[in-house]
Amino acid sequence: MTEALRDKAAIVGIGTSRFGRHLPESQLALAAAAFKAALDDAGLERGDIDSLSIHIGWPLGVDYDQVAQAFGLEIGFVNQAWTHGRFVTGSLQTAAMAVACGMAEVVACVNVLSFTRERDILGGPHDFEGYRETGGTHAETPHYGLTAPAGGAALAMQRYMALYGTTSAELAAVPVALRAHARLNPKAVMQEPMSIADHQASRMVVDPLRLFDCCIVSDGAAVVLVTSAERARDLRQRPVYVAGMQGMKAGRDEFIFAPPGLGINQQSGVRAARPAARDLAVYGWADIPREAIQGLYTYDAFSPLVLFVLERFGFCAPGEAAAWVQDGCIGPGGALPVNTSGGLLSEAHVAGWNSLCEMVRQLRGEAGPRQIADARALQWATAWGDSVILRK
Amino acid sequence: MSGYEKPTPRINPDNARFWESAHEGVLRLPRCKACRAWHWPPGPVCPDCFSDRIGWEEASGHGTVSTWTVVHKDWFPAFKADIPYAVAQIELAEGVCVTANIVDCPADELRVGLPVEVVFDRVTDTLTLPRFRPRRG
Numbered sequence: 001m002t003e004a005l006r007d008k009a010a011i012v013g014i015g016t017s018r019f020g021r022h023l024p025e026s027q028l029a030l031a032a033a034a035f036k037a038a039l040d041d042a043g044l045e046r047g048d049i050d051s052l053s054i055h056i057g058w059p060l061g062v063d064y065d066q067v068a069q070a071f072g073l074e075i076g077f078v079n080q081a082w083t084h085g086r087f088v089t090g091s092l093q094t095a096a097m098a099v100a101c102g103m104a105e106v107v108a109c110v111n112v113l114s115f116t117r118e119r120d121i122l123g124g125p126h127d128f129e130g131y132r133e134t135g136g137t138h139a140e141t142p143h144y145g146l147t148a149p150a151g152g153a154a155l156a157m158q159r160y161m162a163l164y165g166t167t168s169a170e171l172a173a174v175p176v177a178l179r180a181h182a183r184l185n186p187k188a189v190m191q192e193p194m195s196i197a198d199h200q201a202s203r204m205v206v207d208p209l210r211l212f213d214c215c216i217v218s219d220g221a222a223v224v225l226v227t228s229a230e231r232a233r234d235l236r237q238r239p240v241y242v243a244g245m246q247g248m249k250a251g252r253d254e255f256i257f258a259p260p261g262l263g264i265n266q267q268s269g270v271r272a273a274r275p276a277a278r279d280l281a282v283y284g285w286a287d288i289p290r291e292a293i294q295g296l297y298t299y300d301a302f303s304p305l306v307l308f309v310l311e312r313f314g315f316c317a318p319g320e321a322a323a324w325v326q327d328g329c330i331g332p333g334g335a336l337p338v339n340t341s342g343g344l345l346s347e348a349h350v351a352g353w354n355s356l357c358e359m360v361r362q363l364r365g366e367a368g369p370r371q372i373a374d375a376r377a378l379q380w381a382t383a384w385g386d387s388v389i390l391r392k
Numbered sequence: 393m394s395g396y397e398k399p400t401p402r403i404n405p406d407n408a409r410f411w412e413s414a415h416e417g418v419l420r421l422p423r424c425k426a427c428r429a430w431h432w433p434p435g436p437v438c439p440d441c442f443s444d445r446i447g448w449e450e451a452s453g454h455g456t457v458s459t460w461t462v463v464h465k466d467w468f469p470a471f472k473a474d475i476p477y478a479v480a481q482i483e484l485a486e487g488v489c490v491t492a493n494i495v496d497c498p499a500d501e502l503r504v505g506l507p508v509e510v511v512f513d514r515v516t517d518t519l520t521l522p523r524f525r526p527r528r529g
């Protein structure tokens with residue numbers, strides 16, 4: 001069944017606003033800049049957009065009805081999910097499925113986050129998600145002072161360190177590699193060099209996560225336009241095809257910021273030696289084996305998430321990721337470059353859509369000094385188990 | 393609630409018994425009457441056998457730290473004076489994991505596997521928070 005959708009949808013346009021901190025523009029204004037850039041990139045008109053897929057709603061971002069009204073669109077299909085990075089993949093997947101089945105013609109995935117303006121939403125008194133009766137969405141427990149998403153990543157990394165003997169200095173390899181990528185990207189917010197010593201000197205935020213293990217808090221927008229492969233062939237850019245997909249996982253053995261079985265929340269505490277078949281379905285759908293993946297792109301809000309996604313998708317075995325990422329393995333020119341535009345840790349926090357735009361640039365051969373040689377197949381994948389493989 | 397600035401849990405029909413019990417100084421957890429499995433968080437059905445017959449039973453109050461963190465940042469103004477403070481997930485003897493503060497424990501003694509026991513902290517006239525401290529002896 002799944003193979004029936006292989007290469008049936010394509011990304012045909014990408015656009016971003018400027019990225020920065022304390023930008024004066026409203027969320028809608030940032031979104032408009034990215035939207036216009038994406039239309040121009042694709043060679044499409046505003047009237048060609050008939051569908052919206054959004055997951056960063058008001059107040060951090062924008063809701064579908066605001067976008068349609070403000071931009072004068074006539075929309076006939078909408079997907080809007082939680083205001084969470086966890087729905088990046090689902091938002092893109094829904095767009096791809098909608099165009100592949102004929103429900104939509106051209107879907108605009110509109111993503112904007114103004115973190116600096118809406119700062120008290122993140123772990124502060126206005127972060128209401130932690131109050132959920134069955135527990136916060138990242139294991140927040142506000143009545144005990146665990147109020148921010150970073151707390152959930154810290155709980156997972158602390159246990160990982162206890163199980164495998166991983167150190168903070170080893171974890172540092174992740175943000176250090178991403179900073180090296182960012183320094184090849186003039187658009188990245190963070191341009192200062194970062195060494196392991198710099199990471200070790202950065203202040204402890206929520207033990208064991210230091211400041212440099214946490215993504216930057218920034219403002220910016222990214223728009224990705226998705227249409228059918230058939231229509232894509234007539235447009236301005238060489239299409240980037242959605243080769244394969246697999247969905248988000250949930251259940252008692254899952255926690256958003258840990259691989260299955262790590263023992264966080266109600267997870268079993270028993271990790272499988274290798275990923276389950278359903279954790280690797282994306283490679284079969286795409287007919288592209290993991291060994292052919294030339295770059296990995298992931299939701300790196302906190303540096304442990306990079307270790308967890310590598311293990312989740314079997315790039316290395318459980319407990320081995322921290323050793324695996326040493327010595328530039330995921331940095332520029334490494335064996336598996338990760339988030340080559342700098343990711344959430346160093347480019348900007350556009351929920352990962354900045355990294356999806358980078359995948360498209362790489363597959364078009366437009367990534368300049370950070371170009372992966374002859375990039376043909378790149379993977380978006382997250383620590384919570386969903387994925388999209390893009391190919392040229 | 394006057395004077396208590398920190399967030400309080402939202403109490404609903406599924407979890408009310410937990411908070412009522414804690415206010416009486418008892419750690420009571422949901423346990424399935426059909427398959428006898430303990431579970432957490434509280435819910436309307438047993439996640440093991442899907443039975444609706446959920447009972448509440450007194451737990452031992454003993455467990456071990458399954459993971460922990462120390463918070464150094466004042467995301468939330470009401471916690472600023474407490475920084476740094478410890479929050480842990482505790483694997484209870486009954487097999488479920490709960491989240492709470494670890495108290496009466498020097499930071500360098502926090503570790504995965506640390507044996508702990510429940511203590512009850514009456515924070516308002518209507519709310520008591522279970523916390524955990526190292527189990528001595």
Ligand SMILES: [Zn+2]
Pocket residue numbers: 424425426427428429438439440441442443
């Ligand atoms: Zn049961």
